[in-house]
Amino acid sequence: MDDPHYRPWGKPRYWIAGLFAGVFGFVLIFGYLCMICCRSFRKTCARTLPTMDIENGDHERRNETSNVPATESISVDELSFSAINQISRFTYEEVRTATGNFTCLIGKGAFGPVYRATLPENRAIAVKVLAENSNQGEKEFLNEVLLLGRLHHKNLTNLVGFCSDSGHRILVFDFMRNGSLAARLHEHTYEPLTWTQRISIAQDIARGIEYLHDGAVPPVIHRDIKASNILLDSFMVARIADFGLSKESDSGRPASGVRGTYGYVDPEYFYSNNLTPKSDVYSFGIVLFELIAGRSPSEGLMEYVEVVLSMNGGRDVWLQLLDPRLHGNCDLKELNHIALIASRCAEAEVQKRPRISEVVQALARFRRTGGSKLDSLNLSSFNRFERKQRAERDMMQESSSMEDARG
Numbered sequence: 001m002d003d004p005h006y007r008p009w010g011k012p013r014y015w016i017a018g019l020f021a022g023v024f025g026f027v028l029i030f031g032y033l034c035m036i037c038c039r040s041f042r043k044t045c046a047r048t049l050p051t052m053d054i055e056n057g058d059h060e061r062r063n064e065t066s067n068v069p070a071t072e073s074i075s076v077d078e079l080s081f082s083a084i085n086q087i088s089r090f091t092y093e094e095v096r097t098a099t100g101n102f103t104c105l106i107g108k109g110a111f112g113p114v115y116r117a118t119l120p121e122n123r124a125i126a127v128k129v130l131a132e133n134s135n136q137g138e139k140e141f142l143n144e145v146l147l148l149g150r151l152h153h154k155n156l157t158n159l160v161g162f163c164s165d166s167g168h169r170i171l172v173f174d175f176m177r178n179g180s181l182a183a184r185l186h187e188h189t190y191e192p193l194t195w196t197q198r199i200s201i202a203q204d205i206a207r208g209i210e211y212l213h214d215g216a217v218p219p220v221i222h223r224d225i226k227a228s229n230i231l232l233d234s235f236m237v238a239r240i241a242d243f244g245l246s247k248e249s250d251s252g253r254p255a256s257g258v259r260g261t262y263g264y265v266d267p268e269y270f271y272s273n274n275l276t277p278k279s280d281v282y283s284f285g286i287v288l289f290e291l292i293a294g295r296s297p298s299e300g301l302m303e304y305v306e307v308v309l310s311m312n313g314g315r316d317v318w319l320q321l322l323d324p325r326l327h328g329n330c331d332l333k334e335l336n337h338i339a340l341i342a343s344r345c346a347e348a349e350v351q352k353r354p355r356i357s358e359v360v361q362a363l364a365r366f367r368r369t370g371g372s373k374l375d376s377l378n379l380s381s382f383n384r385f386e387r388k389q390r391a392e393r394d395m396m397q398e399s400s401s402m403e404d405a406r407g
Contacts, residue, residue, distance in 0.1 A: 087149040088161030092168045099127055107180075109228075109242060116175060124175035125160055129168070141169045151216055155208030157231060157241045176239065178232035181287075185227060185294050185323075192323070195330035197236060198291045199338065199363070204238035205230055206360045209284060212240075213277045213356055221275055223259040225283035227290055263297025268350050278353045285345025285353075292339060294323030302346075337362075 096102065098117035107114040112131035118124055130141065141164060148159040148171065163170035181201060184190050193201070205225070212220040222229075222240065229242045258270050264286050266279035286297060295301045308320045318339040322330060341362055347353050354362075 087145060087159065088172075090161050090163040090165075090170070090172060092163055092165040092170075095127060095163050095168075095170055095172070098125065102127075102129075111171070111242065117172075123160075124177070126173045126175045128171045128173065130170065138164065138169075145171070147220070151212070151220070153208060153211040153215070154237065155204045155239055156211065157239045173241075174233075176231035176241075177234040178236060180228050181230035181232065181238065181291075182227035182296070184232065185290060186296060192294070192325035193291075195326060195334070199334065200236070201230070201232070201238040202288055202291055202338065203360070203363045205240065205284060205287060206356060206363055208238070208240040209280050210356045210360050213280070219277070221277055222280050222283075223275070224261055224264070225280050225287060226261050226264045227287055227296065230287070263301070266350070267348055276350060277356065278350045281345050281353045281356055281359070282347075282350075284356070284359070285342045285347075288338060288342035288345065289321075292318070292323065292335070292342065293321050294325055 090098075095117070098119055099115045100117070102113075102115050104116040105113055106116045106126065109128070112129045115127045115129070116124070117127045145159075145162045145164075152158075157176065158174045160172040160174060162172060178184070179190075184193055209222065209225065212222055224242060225240070229240060231239050231241050233239060258265065258273055260266075260269070260279075260283070264283040266282040269275050269279040269282075286301070289301055289305055290296060293301060293304060295304060305321065308317060311317055311320060316332070318335050319328070319332065321339065322328065322335065341359060344352070344354055345359065
């Protein structure tokens with residue numbers, strides 16, 4: 001104990017080195033664990049709010065025969081703050097102020113009343129208020145917000161933000177200055193749409209549906225494509241609205257859970273409850289006929305189409321279907337091609353309908369070639385369809401003549 005060289009703690013430099021090594025190891029392990037947690041968090045965010053834009057046509061094709069869900073159910077437990085915070089959130093007071101205390105009612109849809117409003121930066125918006133009698137809860141509402149927030153395409157209405165405050169559930173969209181396609185076609189307070197405008201609108205709708213089917217991840221089936229769900233912006237660009245919301249409206253729908261509007265609903269979906277992307281294609285075919293005729297399904301549109309098909313008018317038969325407000329101002333070749341595309345889309349048997357991507361290509365190509373050819377959907381197939389229709393009409397007329405002769 002009297003040894004002057006005795007040190008009870010050992011050599012100081014070894015003790016200090018050991019201490020630093022232990023601290024460094026602890027920091028290294030802690031940093032590694034933090035990195036793993038951050039990576040896991042980012043992957044969760046990517047799963048909850050995927051986006052894809054196919055305005056330039058670059059996207060992955062999907063099997064059109066698969067049953068695609070109309071919406072992707074996302075558990076609220078999985079909603080990360082970073083995902084939901086990418087979408088603007090308004091307080092109820094902000095919405096009330098923007099709408100002038102909900103004074104400017106511009107419509108009422110399946111979701112509820114729609115009001116025009118203006119944000120402080122002078123941006124015009126449309127405010128959709130979820131009806132009070134809706135059975136949609138907070139969880140389902142946030143699922144819808146995420147669905148709408150991840151869809152980005154120039155031919156879909158753009159979600160500006162949402163409000164979920166004190167029991168009020170509200171969606172905020174860009175305001176569409178030229179109203180709905182239904183109003184433009186059927187309300188005579190508007191100037192009639194020109195033939196060129198109608199073709200452009202048809203192209204816009206088809207591209208919007210193509211994005212929902214082939215570009216969105218996961219894909220979306222609209223289930224309620226109709227003229228009143230097509231809105232026109234200040235440049236007359238058509239945008240599809242109310243996608244993902246039609247399931248909240250129960251009026252006039254059978255108990256089987258089929259969604260849609262009478263006259264536009266795919267008959268195979270209606271009777272079998274088997275929803276496929278081609279259910280939207282059928283509805284699009286009806287809208288195409290509506291663009292041609294200026295008549296809605298509730299006004300006997302398809303019955304009128306059948307009457308026109310029963311006429312023996314040769315290649316001019318479709319001219320009988322044309323909206324009288326156009327006064328015959330259209331390209332006859334284009335009219336024939338559009339009508340034949342509509343006929344293919346509105347086939348009763350789902351297997352006979354084209355994919356929406358084929359329709360998009362057909363509409364784009366025949367506009368570029370002045371209506372002279374339809375490469376993508378193969379014009380010969382349209383001609384076969386037309387010959388089949390003519391043959392069936394001739395057989396019916398022959399049968400009728402034979403019965404008259406016997407009488």
